[in-house]
Amino acid sequence: MGNKRKRDKLTEEETCQSKRCNTRSPSTVRESKENSVDVNRKIIRHYPDYKNVHIFHANLISEFASKPVYSEPEPCATPVRQTQTEPSKTLRCSKRLMRLCSQETYFDLGEIDTYRDDTFCYKLSIEEVHLPIRCLQHQTQMNEVLRLALVKWITDVHHRLYLCQETLFKTVNIIDRFFSLVDVHTESLQMLALASLLIASKYEEVIPPGIDELLEEINVKKNYRILLKKFERFILKAISFNLSHPTSLYFLEYYADVCIRNADLSCIEALKNSLATCRLVLELSLQDYQLSQIKPSLLSICLWLQSISNSKEVSGFILPNEHYSPSAFNDCFNKVRWLISSLRRRYPDLDTISKWYKS
Numbered sequence: 001m002g003n004k005r006k007r008d009k010l011t012e013e014e015t016c017q018s019k020r021c022n023t024r025s026p027s028t029v030r031e032s033k034e035n036s037v038d039v040n041r042k043i044i045r046h047y048p049d050y051k052n053v054h055i056f057h058a059n060l061i062s063e064f065a066s067k068p069v070y071s072e073p074e075p076c077a078t079p080v081r082q083t084q085t086e087p088s089k090t091l092r093c094s095k096r097l098m099r100l101c102s103q104e105t106y107f108d109l110g111e112i113d114t115y116r117d118d119t120f121c122y123k124l125s126i127e128e129v130h131l132p133i134r135c136l137q138h139q140t141q142m143n144e145v146l147r148l149a150l151v152k153w154i155t156d157v158h159h160r161l162y163l164c165q166e167t168l169f170k171t172v173n174i175i176d177r178f179f180s181l182v183d184v185h186t187e188s189l190q191m192l193a194l195a196s197l198l199i200a201s202k203y204e205e206v207i208p209p210g211i212d213e214l215l216e217e218i219n220v221k222k223n224y225r226i227l228l229k230k231f232e233r234f235i236l237k238a239i240s241f242n243l244s245h246p247t248s249l250y251f252l253e254y255y256a257d258v259c260i261r262n263a264d265l266s267c268i269e270a271l272k273n274s275l276a277t278c279r280l281v282l283e284l285s286l287q288d289y290q291l292s293q294i295k296p297s298l299l300s301i302c303l304w305l306q307s308i309s310n311s312k313e314v315s316g317f318i319l320p321n322e323h324y325s326p327s328a329f330n331d332c333f334n335k336v337r338w339l340i341s342s343l344r345r346r347y348p349d350l351d352t353i354s355k356w357y358k359s
Contacts, residue, residue, distance in 0.1 A: 126246070127245070128295065130239075132173070132176035132180045135180035136179060136289065138180075141186050142179060146189070154175075154194075154196075157193075163205060163209070167205060168286070169248065170200035170204055174196040178238055181239070194218065194228060196235060199235060199236065200243075212225070247296055251300035256275040256278070259271055259308065260272070274308050276354040279354070280353060281303060281307075281339065288339070290335070297323065298324050302336045303340075
């Protein structure tokens with residue numbers, strides 16, 4: 001009898017507890033429903049493919065609650081290949097980087113040399129397509145003197161921002177191509193040069209400078225950001241978004257690399273010094289309007305041959321005559337010789353300055 005009484009008391013207590021749980025105030029019931037609805041809305045927003053959201057949410061919580069925070073990996077006889085998982089959405093990285101992270105592909109950098117000659121031939125074939133010949137012919141306010149001052153100024157900005165040299169060559173090419181297409185007023189020259197530098201740095205640099213950093217160079221307020229962006233869009237539309245034009249610096253690096261690879265060990269250091277001098281002279285040649293009308297490959301090979309020897313004949317190095325005529329070569333070679341001699345007269349320590357351009 002005593003055991004039966006105990007059992008009856010236990011059942012009575014359980015029924016009372018269940019009644020207390022069921023007899024909640026309507027406000028608490030409303031709050032719990034609203035909380036569940038909010039949670040469901042958040043989950044639907046993140047997981048739209050699941051219809052039974054509350055079931056999925058409960059299963060997800062139970063799954064994570066059942067797993068320990070950290071567990072030792074179980075030893076296995078044969079190593080298991082780990083598959084890369086998809087990066088989380090919290091990581092702020094580009095889609096291209098996420099694609100590269102999800103793929104298990106490895107590249108051999110030595111294979112790039114096999115396509116070096118093919119790349120050179122391709123760039124040699126397209127250098128005349130976007131060569132800005134007589135770009136100041138249709139300008140009403142621009143002339144060679146203003147172009148010289150503009151290129152000098154954007155070169156100083158380029159050096160203050162510590163950008164790579166190829167960015168400067170690309171910038172001047174964009175400016176000249178824009179001159180050949182649009183009549184530019186002198187009031188907008190600085191904004192044009194900054195927008196061209198911004199486009200070139202986005203194409204060449206790993207970390208391009210910001211818009212505010214560029215606007216500080218002309219001492220204007222940050223509300224000019226919209227104007228600079230408009231200039232950027234207008235320039236890109238004018239040049240048809242084509243930024244693959246080869247520069248004279250690319251051809252110079254190719255010619256120098258061919259010579260250094262085939263040279264003796266005793267001549268490599270002298271060739272590297274000559275390459276540094278050529279980089280400096282090529283950068284200064286951007287300010288000359290007449291030299292900007294010459295093909296980049298022709299200007300580079302004349303400068304390189306002038307720096308390594310006084311003769312024009314190097315075995316197996318001169319390009320075929322189909323790329324340029326002998327008269328054009330002689331004319332360019334004489335202009336380059338005059339440029340180097342004038343620079344050496346003006347700057348006797350040209351070789352010491354060129355050490356900053358040595359890689």
